[in-house]
Amino acid sequence: EDQVTQSPEALRLQEGESSSLNCSYTVSGLRGLFWYRQDPGKGPEFLFTLYSAGEEKEKERLKATLTKKESFLHITAPKPEDSATYLCAVQARDTDKLIFGTGTRLQVFP
Amino acid sequence: DSGVTQTPKHLITATGQRVTLRCSPRSGDLSVYWYQQSLDQGLQFLIQYYNGEERAKGNILERFSAQQFPDLHSELNLSSLELGDSALYFCASSVSGTVNQPQHFGDGTRLSIL
Numbered sequence: 001e002d003q004v005t006q007s008p009e010a011l012r013l014q015e016g017e018s019s020s021l022n023c024s025y026t027v028s029g030l031r032g033l034f035w036y037r038q039d040p041g042k043g044p045e046f047l048f049t050l051y052s053a054g055e056e057k058e059k060e061r062l063k064a065t066l067t068k069k070e071s072f073l074h075i076t077a078p079k080p081e082d083s084a085t086y087l088c089a090v091q092a093r094d095t096d097k098l099i100f101g102t103g104t105r106l107q108v109f110p
Numbered sequence: 111d112s113g114v115t116q117t118p119k120h121l122i123t124a125t126g127q128r129v130t131l132r133c134s135p136r137s138g139d140l141s142v143y144w145y146q147q148s149l150d151q152g153l154q155f156l157i158q159y160y161n162g163e164e165r166a167k168g169n170i171l172e173r174f175s176a177q178q179f180p181d182l183h184s185e186l187n188l189s190s191l192e193l194g195d196s197a198l199y200f201c202a203s204s205v206s207g208t209v210n211q212p213q214h215f216g217d218g219t220r221l222s223i224l
Contacts, residue, residue: 004152034212043112043200043215044153087153096141096204097166098213100153 002027006088006101013078013108021073021104023088033071034098035064036087044087078108113137114216116201122222128189131219135182135203141165142184143204143213144176148197159184160206188221196223 005024013019025033032051036044048057050066057064061082063074073086085105089098113136121129135142144156155168159178170176173191178184188195198220202213 036215041217043114043116043202043217045112046212046214049212089153095166096158097143097155097168098145098153099155100145102152 002090002092002099004088004090004099004101006086006104008104009102010105011107013075013106015079015108015110016077018074018076018078020075021086021088021106023071023073023101024069025071025088025090026069027090027092027099029093031091031093033066034089034091035062035071035073036089038085038087038103047086075106078106080108080110082106083108112214112216114201114203114214116199116216116219118219119217120220120222122224123191124224125191125193127191128187129191129221131186131188131199131201131221133184133186133201133203133216135184135201136214139203139205139214140182141204141206141213142178142182143202144170144184144186145200145202145215146197147200147218153200156186191223193223196221 007022035047038044048064053068085103087103089100115134140161145153156170158166176186198218200218202215204211204213
């Protein structure tokens with residue numbers, strides 16, 4: 001069964017304290033792995049798509065990496081405005097639907 | 111702003127009732143997806159439409175149905191509502207259902223069953 005597990009469930013960081021979020025997955029043929037950011041009361045906002053092991057993508061203070069079994073979202077020198085829930089999702093080769101993890105709730109304090 | 115519009119933002123109703131949630135996809139997007147997000151679970155895929163035709167079904171209850179109209183907007187109909195149907199319902203759209211395009215989400219409809 002296709003499955004996504006994210007850890008930790010919650011993460012509290014001081015402003016400037018870098019860290020990583022983990023997304024472990026099992027899927028019958030990976031078509032793509034997606035990272036989204038979700039703010040309270042809003043829908044998920046697309047951040048990155050990764051397609052194959054070894055791929056990396058960056059956007060401002062965020063960097064996403066992919067291996068054959070997991071993905072990491074590295075946050076460098078976070079700011080309070082980075083506080084949000086970060087969602088990981090996979091798309092299997094034979095379907096368009098996204099299978100989501102339950103997310104990591106990130107809080108960054110000044 | 112993702113470009114995906116969902117109405118209404120909030121809906122409060124009683125058990126046994128029927129409601130309709132509406133979604134307008136981003137301009138040019140042919141695929142529409144519906145997801146349910148409840149407190150104890152992550153986003154769960156319900157159903158996908160592509161250019162007016164049903165493309166895929168997830169764990170959608172028989173009491174729920176959806177359709178996509180010629181102008182590509184979509185509606186999710188929920189009937190015989192139960193307390194457990196209280197959740198956030200999100201619509202997403204993408205350019206095509208056949209290539210690796212990200213799905214862009216609306217801000218959801220919060221459904222509360224009293």
